Amino acid sequence: MDLDQWLDYLTGLVLGDGYLYHYRKEGKYYVRITDKSRDFLEMLKNELLKIGIRSHIYRQGQKNAYTLEISNKELYYTIKLRTRQLLESPTPHFVAGLIDAEGSLQKPRKGSIRIAITNTKPELLHPIVKILQTICINAEVKPYGKAKHGEKQRYRVVIYGKENIEKTLQAIPLRHPKFHPPARGRKSGNERDPHP
Structure with a gap:
């Protein structure tokens, strides 16, 4: 870089x-x-x-x-x-920093894989969607779960499927070891997942 x-x-x-x-x-x-x-x-x-x-x-x-x-x-x-x-005006390197910070590689069930990026500030997730659109990956910012009393509502962007994840890794220079190599089993900082 x-x-x-x-x-x-x-x-x-x-x-x-x-x-x-x-x-x-x-x-x-x-x-x-x-x-x-x-x-x-x-x-x-x-x-x-x-x-x-x-x-x-x-x-x-x-x-x-x-x-x-x-x-x-x-x-x-x-x-x-x-x-x-x-x-x-996000860049791939800026988005890589956001995903390395807030993203996790998950295998919610056998044969499926995804990258989920979660934050309480949706304005931090919209730049990720913008960059994903440039590589023809459709994703959107959605509310994630229900906020408990005293908590802020969380939002997330999810990249589904091995092909889309490979495309993401080629276009966005993720550096965190949790993405290299793909983790075995589900390794997430966000275990409370109402929508697997």
Whole structure:
């Protein structure tokens, strides 16, 4: 990936599984990405180092999750500025970041396979649909399940079938190990599935 593609990808990851934080008291700017896979975050850390950006990884308390933290004002503002533009005019690398953050490869029953991308913000899923349409895959954003008391409604986009998944992997540069190679059995962060 060139620098622009890498920044698009990183912006997608941050919107999906991370956040930007400005600690005014100390004048620090943080970019944080959280994931269950430390190997994935180590790969990101090494990629960042190649473009001169240092970062570190720490465990999220007792949770089975890790956070990659970058203290970098320029990157903070770069991602902030790119966000609106990429939501309106998404690129495959931006969408790859969103899917790597919020997607899961699922085998709900023998012989079937799908990629499901879930989020409480439908505006983060519409760019995925746009890019899928460019490779002739029809998908749409739909409500997912019913929100429990105090929860936000979740939405998802689903890519069905081996052929469509292969087409997606060829056009959208997914990097998360959960997509390479295809997982055995159902591995999802979204086990509550009313519509298998």
